[in-house]
Amino acid sequence: MGVLDPRFRYSAEDHARQYVDAGYALWRPFLTPDACAIMCRHVDRILAATAEDVSREWIMNVHLLGERWLFDLASEPALLDAVQHICGPEITLIQTHLFCKPRGCPPTPWHQDGRNDDAPMATVWITLDDVRDLGSGALQVLPGLHKHGLLPSEASDHFQFDKVLTPAFVASQTPVAYNLRAGEAAVHHPLLPHASAPNSALAVRRVLVLRYLATAALGDSPLYSWPPSEREPVLFAPGATADANIADDDDEETDDGEFYQDHRDADAFFEGRSIVVRSSRFDFQSI
Numbered sequence: 498m499g500v501l502d503p504r505f506r507y508s509a510e511d512h513a514r515q516y517v518d519a520g521y522a523l524w525r526p527f528l529t530p531d532a533c534a535i536m537c538r539h540v541d542r543i544l545a546a547t548a549e550d551v552s553r554e555w556i557m558n559v560h561l562l563g564e565r566w567l568f569d570l571a572s573e574p575a576l577l578d579a580v581q582h583i584c585g586p587e588i589t590l591i592q593t594h595l596f597c598k599p600r601g602c603p604p605t606p607w608h609q610d611g612r613n614d615d616a617p618m619a620t621v622w623i624t625l626d627d628v629r630d631l632g633s634g635a636l637q638v639l640p641g642l643h644k645h646g647l648l649p650s651e652a653s654d655h656f657q658f659d660k661v662l663t664p665a666f667v668a669s670q671t672p673v674a675y676n677l678r679a680g681e682a683a684v685h686h687p688l689l690p691h692a693s694a695p696n697s698a699l700a701v702r703r704v705l706v707l708r709y710l711a712t713a714a715l716g717d718s719p720l721y722s723w724p725p726s727e728r729e730p731v732l733f734a735p736g737a738t739a740d741a742n743i744a745d746d747d748d749e750e751t752d753d754g755e756f757y758q759d760h761r762d763a764d765a766f767f768e769g770r771s772i773v774v775r776s777s778r779f780d781f782q783s784i
Contacts, residue, residue: 500573502526502680507579516583520643520689523675524579524682527623532570533680537625539566540595540703547760553701554602555657556595557757561724561770567593568724571707572774576621580709581775583619583684587712588775589720591618594706595760598634598696606655607639607662609648611687616714623682625703628675634696636683637672643686662690712773721772 504526515522528536543559560568570576571590580588598605610620628635642648653661672692675683685691696702712720759765 499529500532500570501575502529505575505579507582509582512582516684516686519640521638521640521683521685523677524684525677526680527682528680530680533625536566536570536705537679537703539564540597540625540705543595543760544597544701548763550763551758551760553595553597553599554605555758556597556760558593558767558769559595559760560590560593561767562759563725565724567705568772570705571709576707577775579684580619580621584617584709584711585713586775586777588773589710589712589715590707590772590774591710591715592706592708592769594708596704596706598693598702598704600696600698600700602695604695605693606653606658607667607690607692608658608660609650609662609688609690612647616687617711618687618714619684619709620687621682621684621707621709622675623680623705623707624675624677625679625705626699626701627678628702628704629677630698631674631694632696632698634693634699634702635674635676637674637692637694638685639667639670639690640673642670642690643688646688648690667692709774710771712776715771718771721770724770724772 505524507522507524511522543556543564544553547553547556560571568590571593577588611618622636627633631637649663649666650660651663653659655661667690670690677683755769756766757769759767
């Protein structure tokens with residue numbers, strides 16, 4: 498079964514006209530209807546297994562917890578072709594995120610994901626439900642402001658954001674809301690300001706977020722070839738070729754690693770893993 502709609506294309510011309518200028522691009526169509534339906538079932542299953550005291554809006558990196566379907570989506574060749582316009586030919590998947598807003602949840606405040614614009618990063622936002630207005634939790638953006646670096650912000654007590662854009666600054670701008678059907682997607686720049694209103698229309702607004710980074714931006718961080726599964730992942734020695742890879746996964750050096758809450762148990766945490774999904778340096782077929 499095909500995952501991405503065969504009509505999905507994102508050319509260099511599309512990229513220059515949309516992402517470079519506005520800071521985002523809408524990908525319509527994106528998923529096939531069958532793939533969207535299957536992913537809805539996967540997400541509903543994950544939500545049913547999520548502990549009561551874990552936020553449905555911040556279910557992170559389940560592709561590292563046996564959800565191979567999500568990694569398979571993130572490594573789709575046509576998707577990586579599109580991401581390559583942003584990150585270049587060496588691409589690493591740094592996070593996956595299930596962003597599910599139940600009806601009545603608080604708004605997501607105005608913020609910027611990035612700290613600077615030095616590292617080419619792509620955030621792919623895939624909706625599994627129709628999000629065609631603010632009431633359904635559609636993402637809002639401030640087009641073009643990714644070109645202005647870090648914008649006026651203030652400290653926040655939000656559980657996920659230590660800084661948010663100041664209300665006075667946001668009030669002076671004109672937001673644009675995504676208008677997407679189930680299975681459609683968008684990609685945005687890390688410095689593009691964005692937010693979303695409370696979901697008042699849907700039982701739950703289900704969104705998959707994939708975050709990619711240019712591999713060079715990770716420096717000497719450990720890089721892997723695939724998520725934990727039946728096959729042990731290969732740890733890429735920083736700066737090495739495929740022939741010099743270290744074929745073990747002791748995870749002994751965890752001081753610098755980022756840990757994520759296991760959605761099934763609020764008291765359990767697991768280490769993140771940066772996975773190379775496209776590279777000219779490594780022969781994935783022979784690993």
